[in-house]
Amino acid sequence: MKNQPFLQRLSYSLQGIRTAWRLEASFRFQSLMALAVVALLLALRPPAVWWALLLLNCGLVLAAELFNTSLEHALDHLHPELHPAIKVSKDCAAGAVLVFSLSAVGTFLAFLWSMLVKTSSPS
16 A cells, blocks of 8 residues: 555545545534634634634644544444553544544634634724
């Protein structure tokens, strides 16, 4: 599988995203929230730094969910029975998604606050 042409590698990546979309409710929800953020950015047209911060956070949450999904599927395939070490791995991966998600929410709240302050301050 090494040294495949770029388009082949790209197709594997897109297949992984489609699979996560199909199998994971969390990935679908997070993707829809990312689209909502993009729609809000388009509507409010904030400074570029907010675009960068919010899109970076959205990308990190989605990437973490993809890593979490891949880890869960690999571990379930390799060891379908419950095992304490596998539980730790899966819980830590889910915790990473939560940490990124909380960071994204915090950044989004800071964005909303800055937009509120901007619109309420006298010109």
